[in-house]
Every structure is written in structure tokens, then in C-alpha cells.
Amino acid sequence: MNANTAITEPLQSAAADLLSEGKVAVVIGYGANGDSSLAHPEFVRKPEDAERLVFDERCFGNLAVYLSKDSIRQMGKIGIVVKGCDLRAINVLLREHVVKREDIVLIGVPCAGLGDPPLQKCSVCEQRNPEGCDILAGDPVEQPQVDAELRYKDAADLDAKSLEERWEYWRGQLSKCIRCYACRNVCPLCYCKRCITEKTIPQWIESSAHLRGNVAWNVARAFHLTGRCVNCGECERACPMDIPLGAINQKMAQLMNEWFDFQSGLSSEEKAPFTTFNADDPETGIL
Amino acid sequence: MPNESSASQAQTLIPLDYMSSKMRIVSITDETVDTKTFRLEFCDTEQGATFEFHAGQFGLYSVFGAGEATFCIASSPTEKGYIECSVKRTGKVTDELHQRNVGDIIGFRGPYGNWFPIDQMEGKNLLFVAGGIGLAPLNSLIRNCLDWRDRFKDISILYGARSVDDLVYKERLDAWQQMKDVHTVYTVDPGGETPEWKGEVGLAPTVLMSMKPKPENTVVVLCGPPIMIKFVMESLVELGFSRESAYTTLENRMKCGVGKCGRCNVGNLYVCKDGPVFRCSDLRALPKEF
Amino acid sequence: MKSANVDEQVLYQAAAGWLKSAVDILQGAGVEVIAPVETDPGVVELAAVNSSDAVVTDYANVRLPLKQVFFPISEVLLEFDKQPDSDLDVKSEPVASSQEVVVIGARPCDVAALEALDKVFHWDYDDVRYSARRERTTLVTFACTSPDAHCFCTSVGGSPHNTAQSDVLVFLGADGQAQLQVCRDKGTRFIERLGDAVKRAPAGTTLPSPPEVAARFDSEKIKTWLDENFESDFWTDVSLKCLGCGACSFLCPTCHCFDIVDEANWRKGQRRRNWDCCSHPMFTKHASGHNPRPDQASRCRQRVMHKFKYFPERFEQLACVGCGRCTRACCVGQNLVGILTDIEARAKEGNDSDAE
Numbered sequence: 034m035n036a037n038t039a040i041t042e043p044l045q046s047a048a049a050d051l052l053s054e055g056k057v058a059v060v061i062g063y064g065a066n067g068d069s070s071l072a073h074p075e076f077v078r079k080p081e082d083a084e085r086l087v088f089d090e091r092c093f094g095n096l097a098v099y100l101s102k103d104s105i106r107q108m109g110k111i112g113i114v115v116k117g118c119d120l121r122a123i124n125v126l127l128r129e130h131v132v133k134r135e136d137i138v139l140i141g142v143p144c145a146g147l148g149d150p151p152l153q154k155c156s157v158c159e160q161r162n163p164e165g166c167d168i169l170a171g172d173p174v175e176q177p178q179v180d181a182e183l184r185y186k187d188a189a190d191l192d193a194k195s196l197e198e199r200w201e202y203w204r205g206q207l208s209k210c211i212r213c214y215a216c217r218n219v220c221p222l223c224y225c226k227r228c229i230t231e232k233t234i235p236q237w238i239e240s241s242a243h244l245r246g247n248v249a250w251n252v253a254r255a256f257h258l259t260g261r262c263v264n265c266g267e268c269e270r271a272c273p274m275d276i277p278l279g280a281i282n283q284k285m286a287q288l289m290n291e292w293f294d295f296q297s298g299l300s301s302e303e304k305a306p307f308t309t310f311n312a313d314d315p316e317t318g319i320l
Numbered sequence: 321m322p323n324e325s326s327a328s329q330a331q332t333l334i335p336l337d338y339m340s341s342k343m344r345i346v347s348i349t350d351e352t353v354d355t356k357t358f359r360l361e362f363c364d365t366e367q368g369a370t371f372e373f374h375a376g377q378f379g380l381y382s383v384f385g386a387g388e389a390t391f392c393i394a395s396s397p398t399e400k401g402y403i404e405c406s407v408k409r410t411g412k413v414t415d416e417l418h419q420r421n422v423g424d425i426i427g428f429r430g431p432y433g434n435w436f437p438i439d440q441m442e443g444k445n446l447l448f449v450a451g452g453i454g455l456a457p458l459n460s461l462i463r464n465c466l467d468w469r470d471r472f473k474d475i476s477i478l479y480g481a482r483s484v485d486d487l488v489y490k491e492r493l494d495a496w497q498q499m500k501d502v503h504t505v506y507t508v509d510p511g512g513e514t515p516e517w518k519g520e521v522g523l524a525p526t527v528l529m530s531m532k533p534k535p536e537n538t539v540v541v542l543c544g545p546p547i548m549i550k551f552v553m554e555s556l557v558e559l560g561f562s563r564e565s566a567y568t569t570l571e572n573r574m575k576c577g578v579g580k581c582g583r584c585n586v587g588n589l590y591v592c593k594d595g596p597v598f599r600c601s602d603l604r605a606l607p608k609e610f
Numbered sequence: 611m612k613s614a615n616v617d618e619q620v621l622y623q624a625a626a627g628w629l630k631s632a633v634d635i636l637q638g639a640g641v642e643v644i645a646p647v648e649t650d651p652g653v654v655e656l657a658a659v660n661s662s663d664a665v666v667t668d669y670a671n672v673r674l675p676l677k678q679v680f681f682p683i684s685e686v687l688l689e690f691d692k693q694p695d696s697d698l699d700v701k702s703e704p705v706a707s708s709q710e711v712v713v714i715g716a717r718p719c720d721v722a723a724l725e726a727l728d729k730v731f732h733w734d735y736d737d738v739r740y741s742a743r744r745e746r747t748t749l750v751t752f753a754c755t756s757p758d759a760h761c762f763c764t765s766v767g768g769s770p771h772n773t774a775q776s777d778v779l780v781f782l783g784a785d786g787q788a789q790l791q792v793c794r795d796k797g798t799r800f801i802e803r804l805g806d807a808v809k810r811a812p813a814g815t816t817l818p819s820p821p822e823v824a825a826r827f828d829s830e831k832i833k834t835w836l837d838e839n840f841e842s843d844f845w846t847d848v849s850l851k852c853l854g855c856g857a858c859s860f861l862c863p864t865c866h867c868f869d870i871v872d873e874a875n876w877r878k879g880q881r882r883r884n885w886d887c888c889s890h891p892m893f894t895k896h897a898s899g900h901n902p903r904p905d906q907a908s909r910c911r912q913r914v915m916h917k918f919k920y921f922p923e924r925f926e927q928l929a930c931v932g933c934g935r936c937t938r939a940c941c942v943g944q945n946l947v948g949i950l951t952d953i954e955a956r957a958k959e960g961n962d963s964d965a966e
Contacts, residue, residue: 073943271941333736385874582867
């Protein structure tokens with residue numbers, strides 16, 4: 034796995050400059066992590082350490098998850114390496130006032146796709162060249178046309194099943210859930226200091242890993258992410274039990290698109306359906 | 321061929337299935353605005369008749385449907401037929417407990433943990449220092465010692481709380497004060513006194529110094545907020561006491577009570593197995609996170 | 611036990627098809643058979659099987675560790691019921707039935723992990739459900755043939771041919787035949803049951819050599835550094851990327867922390883024991899709001915300290931078997947071997963500077 038040097042070199046130099054000029058206290062990017070199949074998050078605080086940063090097809094993580102962590106925020110201004118999918122998550126964090134734009138420096142990286150073979154989410158990506166960043170490391174890459182229908186393919190495949198078949202499918206998948214909460218903890222938009230599962234008076238979501246509790250948890254999380262989730266796919270990648278969480282998120286995104294012509298995270302100025310009111314709002318989905 | 325049962329190699333194990341005994345609440349005493357003392361009897365009278373424990377031990381009390389919580393056994397082992405616990409309302413289970421009435425059934429399993437080395441205290445002077453709700457675990461030991469009064473020499477009790485309203489076991493405090501062979505000093509923090517208050521006013525470590533307790537042949541037992549323990553211990557050391565002759569009881573988040581769930585693990589110690597009673601000299605070996 | 615010098619009395623061999631015979635015989639005898647099956651594409655789990663058709667033998671390790679057979683993810687401890695006009699009824703959930711179980715196909719690392727779990731679940735109090743499952747279960751372990759880059763059993767006192775806690779260790783051959791090494795009494799019984807499907811190995815039979823798993827660190831040196839470095843920036847650095855989920859603990863063969871919760875409606879409910887994780891922020895939080903481990907640094911430190919210092923001090927063994935699941939599962943690429951080799955390097959640096 035060779036680093037994409039066309040991006041790695043400008044990235045390292047941009048990071049080093051930001052640090053040496055004191056514009057940021059830390060640059061969050063990706064590090065090589067030996068010859069692992071996953072590039073790990075790297076927290077660079079000294080300009081001379083910027084050479085630890087790389088960019089290649091193993092840079093799966095959505096680093097935006099670190100922007101809501103006190104241990105990182107207390108370092109000061111943050112420079113963060115973002116792919117197009119990560120930037121969408123940051124747009125949501127901005128519109129939800131979790132981060133202030135002036136507290137972060139966005140170092141965009143053009144991304145032609147992760148994984149070998151490329152991930153499914155990359156085949157429907159329309160943000161290969163992240164826009165609105167303070168710095169773009171490397172030259173833009175080609176942005177192919179994307180068939181919008183393909184964005185929700187997994188959800189559509191499931192919708193083609195009967196209700197009983199679909200329930201059987203999810204019953205099998207959600208029975209595997211071990212309630213490790215990797216899905217929640219890796220998600221940049223699950224930033225509640227105290228998750229609903231941790232509330233005991235009352236215990237809204239049972240913590241046991243039986244089907245009933247697992248359905249409650251996964252449905253609650255899906256509801257809490259509707260209109261917010263940017264389909265970065267991290268939850269599905271993080272799940273140690275190979276549960277196709279992306280399909281649930283795709284379904285919610287498909288509904289938001291259908292009902293409100295809305296895709297989350299395209300701009301930090303967007304008006305999100307569940308936090309704004311419009312007299313013309315369709316009433317489908319309200320029971 | 322090695323025998324595969326590792327259990328048989330060890331000493332006799334106590335079978336544990338985490339079953340809680342049903343207990344009937346026979347009385348509830350309001351100690352402070354958020355603390356109640358519950359007196360409980362075993363629904364199974366045979367179990368009640370054979371139940372034994374030592375002062376300092378704790379149990380897992382539960383409201384069936386809400387969950388379990390850890391409290392020390394506040395009554396003395398010498399008092400037969402019931403056990404008591406004092407509960408401060410702070411979360412889900414304690415909230416449910418506070419809503420129970422006399423006659424309701426709750427659960428109990430125990431006793432767990434180690435206990436105060438009362439046999440090593442025989443023939444010595446005893447000095448009890450407690451703060452606030454910290455009197456609860458000491459309560460069990462004090463009542464035990466008073467029931468065996470002639471085994472000990474001088475007994476002194478220093479008990480303090482933030483204000484008069486925060487004092488617990490007020491009836492017991494009065495009773496101990498009446499006893500001729502027990503020296504009692506009660507105090508509240510400056511600003512916590514009422515016009516009727518006849519005790520001392522001052523922080524526990526200060527009041528302790530003015531008591532001028534003698535270290536010779538004396539065992540100290542302390543319990544209270546960590547900050548109080550720290551300063552009281554320093555005062556004691558100044559007065560010539562050693563940390564080896566001082567005991568305290570700690571608390572930590574607990575679940576199983578028997579060293580398996582990992583929750584109360586601090587360093588290589590488990591508060592539920594190596595405690596809750598600790599010698600103050602041993603506290604210094606605990607990792608700072610505690 | 612070194613493979614090459616095994617006592618011939620305990621060595622058997624079986625022709626191709628032995629596995630099918632074994633499963634059929636055990637099923638016929640009313641024994642529950644748990645074996646590796648493919649449950650997701652490319653993913654193998656231990657599951658109850660009715661025939662050997664679904665059993666796979668070509669896999670590195672199973673996704674969830676063997677511990678779940680003895681210490682389930684969620685289990686009922688007791689049930690309670692309050693019907694109107696009657697007293698509250700509380701019943702202990704029955705302990706596992708005495709039906710025999712044979713687990714075929716766990717790996718030596720997962721099985722060796724039971725030594726650590728036994729110590730905890732038999733510490734003064736005998737956890738009756740865990741013990742009942744241990745008593746009724748025979749472990750027929752498949753020796754490892756293809757450890758991957760994340761395996762490090764040899765650094766923590768194990769090996770791909772480790773016999774610890776196994777009743778039989780099976781060396782699978784290329785064409786479905788096998789050599790079976792009986793390790794304990796239950797193993798002898800298993801062999802007897804198989805009847806003609808196995809026979810004594812001839813004199814002079816040798817077992818294959820274990821595949822190479824290079825030792826990556828010295829756990830003694832690690833312990834020495836841990837003894838002296840409770841306070842260290844190292845923990846902050848290690849914890850920065852950690853998201854505090856629970857994947858590493860839940861997939862770990864030796865992790866055993868648990869929670870006890872009540873779940874009920876108005877009248878009926880259960881008290882359950884569920885897997886829990888010290889990396890979760892609320893794990894040590896007191897009802898008063900005080901949390902002795904308030905940040906991820908202290909929680910990451912606890913994980914490493916517990917496995918490589920506290921547990922060994924208490925129980926005289928490491929709480930890690932080197933299976934590598936923590937590293938494979940970590941969604942942020944945390945690498946336990948990397949952390950430990952870093953620690954070892956620091957221990958060495960410390961020693962060098964002391965020598966000056």
C-alpha cells in the first residue's frame with residue numbers, strides 16, 4: 034500500500050506550515066499504521082511530525098468524530114484532514130453548533146475512492162473534491178456522474194422484499210448485535226455526552242443484547258440520525274458483527290430525499306427538515 | 321491425565337447463583353431529607369434465624385424491577401432478627417427504594433466483603449470518627465462494640481456533619497451521649513448550627529485536635545467523605561497516631577459484590593473482596609485514580 | 611507439551627470423514643455439538659449444529675470468542691412476578707441442564723483463555739452457571755495452521771499448538787484426515803465414543819510442528835514498566851484516537867466484566883447479567899457523579915494495566931492470550947502489540963539511561 038504521494042506530500046507540507054505558523058494547535062490526519070489494512074488517526078502537534086501524515090486508499094476513518102471530544106478540543110484550534118464524506122459530517126456539526134467554523138481549519142483531500150476494490154459508498158460519491166475547505170492538498174480528481182438511484186440501492190433491495198421477509202432479515206441481523214456501541218462511538222454525529230441507552234430513569238432502551246433490546250437500540254439510533262446522517266458508512270465498517278447498518282441509514286436518507294428533497298451535510302447553511310418548519314411540509318411520515 | 325476441574329483444586333467454594341432473598345420492610349426512618357434507614361426481616365424466617373455477618377460487611381439490596389445497589393449493613397451482628405441499611409437517594413434504585421412502604425418486599429444478597437477486625441480491637445481504646453452519611457458503616461461496628469462493652473477500654477465517638485439536618489441516627493446519637501462509659505463529641509460545620517444545637521461547631525479535624533485523643537493502645541476507625549478522611553488522618557498523625565492502627569471503609573461502584581464483574585477493581589485490588597474495610601496505611605498503595 | 615515428544619498413548623489418528631462420524635455419533639447420543647459454521651460471507655462463528663454438513667475447517671478463528679459458550683452475552687439470573695392478590699414470586703433461573711456439550715473447532719488461544727476466566731468465576735464464590743457449563747462441556751480444539759499478522763500467542767505464553775484447557779487437540783490433515791492428541795480425561799471419553807472412526811496412532815508418529823508466530827515482546831519487561839508508569843503521557847497519547855466503544859473487550863477471549871440489570875414491566879421481569887466494558891465512560895461512574903476514571907486516558911490505561919499487571923499480580927497469569935481480535939476489530943486501527951512494543955522500548959530506554 035503506497036501512499037498517494039500526489040496528495041501526501043502537499044498534505045504534509047500544509048500541516049507543517051499550519052503548525053509552525055501557530056495557526057493550529059493540532060492537525061488530525063491519517064498515519065500509515067505500518068502495513069495494516071487501515072490507516073489510523075494521527076494527532077500531529079509539532080511541525081516536524083507532519084511527515085507522519087499520509088493519504089491513501091486505506092484512510093477509511095471519518096476524523097470528524099474527534100471534533101466533539103473534549104480531550105481534543107482543549108488542545109486549541111484544530112486542523113483536520115477531510116475527504117468529501119467527512120466534510121459532510123462536519124457541515125452537520127457546524128449547523129448543529131457543535132463546532133465553530135473559526136475553531137477549525139479544513140484541509141481537504143481529493144479522494145478517488147477507498148478500499149481495494151473500492152467501497153460501494155465511493156461508487157455513489159458526489160463529493161470527491163471537498164468544497165469550502167481552507168486548503169486543498171493535491172490536485173482535484175475526476176468526479177464521475179452518479180446515478181442518484183444507486184445511492185439508496187441497499188435500501189431498495191430490501192424494500193423489494195415482502196414485509197415478512199424484511200423483518201426476518203433484520204431479525205437475523207439484529208440478533209447478532211452485541212451492544213458494543215462501536216457504531217455509535219465511531220459516528221461523528223453521535224456526540225451526546227450521555228446516550229439514551231445510558232439513561233436509567235427511566236431505562237428507555239434496555240441494555241441487554243436480546244432481540245428486543247437490540248431492535249430498540251438500532252431503531253432509536255436510526256431515528257436520532259434521520260435527517261442528520263451523511264451515510265459515511267463508518268458505523269457499518271466499525272461493527273464487529275458485520276451488521277449492514279448502512280442499509281438502515283440509506284433507507285432514512287431515501288425517505289428524507291423523497292419527502293423533503295433533502296440530503297444531509299451538503300452545506301453548513303442547509304435547513305434540516307427536522308429542525309426547521311415550513312408551512313408546506315409534507316405530512317407523510319407523521320402518524 | 322490432569323483432572324480438568326480447577327474448582328476442586330481450590331478451597332471449598334461458596335456456590336453463587338446471584339439469587340436475592342426476599343426481605344420485608346418492617347420500619348422506615350427518615351434520617352435527613354434524602355436519607356432513609358430501612359429495617360428488614362427475611363421473609364424466610366429460617367434464613368433470617370441463621371443469617372450471620374460481621375460489622376463492616378455489605379450487601380446488594382434490590383428493588384425487583386429497578387435493580388441492585390450496594391449498601392453496608394448498618395445494624396450490628398449482635399442484633400438478631402433483622403438487618404438495617406441506610407440509603408441516600410441518588411439514582412434509579414435508591415429512588416425506587418425511597419418510594420417503598422412498610423410491608424413491601426425488596427431483595428438482599430450478602431454478606432460480602434471483609435469486616436472490621438473487631439477481635440484485634442479487644443482490650444484497646446476505640447476512637448470512632450465519622451462524617452455525614454459515613455456514620456452508617458461505622459454504626460454497625462459501634463453498636464456491636466457497645467453490645468460487647470466490657471471487651472474494650474475507652475470508647476470515644478466524634479461525629480460531624482455539615483448541618484444539624486444532615487446528622488443521621490439522631491436517636492442513637494442521643495442514646496450514646498447518655499451512656500456513661502462512652503465519650504461523645506458531635507459537631508456541625510460553622511453555619512450549620514441551629515439555636516438549639518448544644519454540640520460543637522467546627523470542622524471534624526479541628527474538633528478532633530481539641531479532644532486531644534491519646535494514641536497509646538488506641539484503634540481509630542474513620543468513615544466519611546474522602547476529603548474529611550484525608551485531613552482527619554493528618555490530624556491523627558500529628559497527635560501521634562499511626563496509619564497502621566487506623567481503619568476505614570471505602571466505597572466504589574459495585575455490581576456483583578464478589579470480585580467477578582470488574583467494576584470495583586482499583587489497581588490489583590477489588591473493593592468488594594479486599595475491602596470495603598482497609599487499613600489507612602494500605603490506602604496509600606492504591607493507584608491515584610481512586 | 612511439545613508436539614514432537616508426545617506420549618504415544620494419547621495419540622490417535624482418523625481418516626477423512628471422521629468429523630462427520632463424530633458429529634453423527636454425538637448427536638445420536640443426545641450430545642449438543644457446537645462447531646464452526648459460516649454465518650456471514652467469510653465469517654465463521656461457533657454455533658450448535660445438527661450435522662457436519664455446515665461445519666467448516668478452513669478458517670483462522672471464529673468471530674466471537676469461545677467465552678460466550680460459558681459466559682453468554684446476556685443471561686437471565688432470576689425472574690420475578692407480582693400477580694395481584696399474591697406475594698411477589700422470585701425464582702432463580704435454572705442453571706444449565708446437564709446435557710453434555712462438545713465444542714469442536716475452537717482455537718488453542720480461545721481455549722487457553724478459559725484459565726483466566728476460571729480463576730475469576732471460581733474466586734471464593736463459585737459462579738454456578740459458568741461452572742455448570744464448564745463441567746458439561748468437552749473441548750475438542752483445532753490446532754492452528756495459519757496464524758495471521760495480528761496473532762501473538764507466543765508473546766503471552768501460548769502457542770498455535772497449546773493444549774491448555776483442551777480435552778483433545780486435533781491436527782487436521784490436508785485431505786480431511788486428522789491426528790488427535792488426548793490431553794485430559796474428557797478427551798479419552800470423546801475418543802472412546804468415536805469408536806472405529808479413530809484408532810491409535812502407530813509408534814513413532816510425530817505431530818506437525820507449529821506454524822511460526824514470532825514473539826513480539828517480553829511481558830516481564832512490560833510489567834516492570836507498568837509498575838512504574840501509572841502517571842505517564844503515554845496513556846494520553848495512546849488514548850487520543852480511542853473512541854471508547856467496547857468492541858475490543860467484547861471480542862476479547864479473556865475479558866469478563868459484566869453488568870447486572872433488572873428489566874421489567876409493571877408485574878414481571880428479569881434480572882440479567884450482560885457483558886460490559888471498562889472502556890465505557892459510565893463504567894466506574896458513582897451515583898454521586900464522581901468518576902474515578904473520567905477520561906479515555908485513564909480507561910485505556912486500565913485496560914492495559916489490568917491485562918498485563920493487575921490480573922497477573924492477583925491470579926499469576928496474564929489476562930491476554932494473543933488472539934489479536936482487539937486489533938482486528940478496532941475501527942481506529944489501535945494495535946495492542948504496537949502499544950506493548952512501544953512500552954517495551956520505553957522500558958529499555960529507561961534502563962539504558964539508568965545505566966549511565
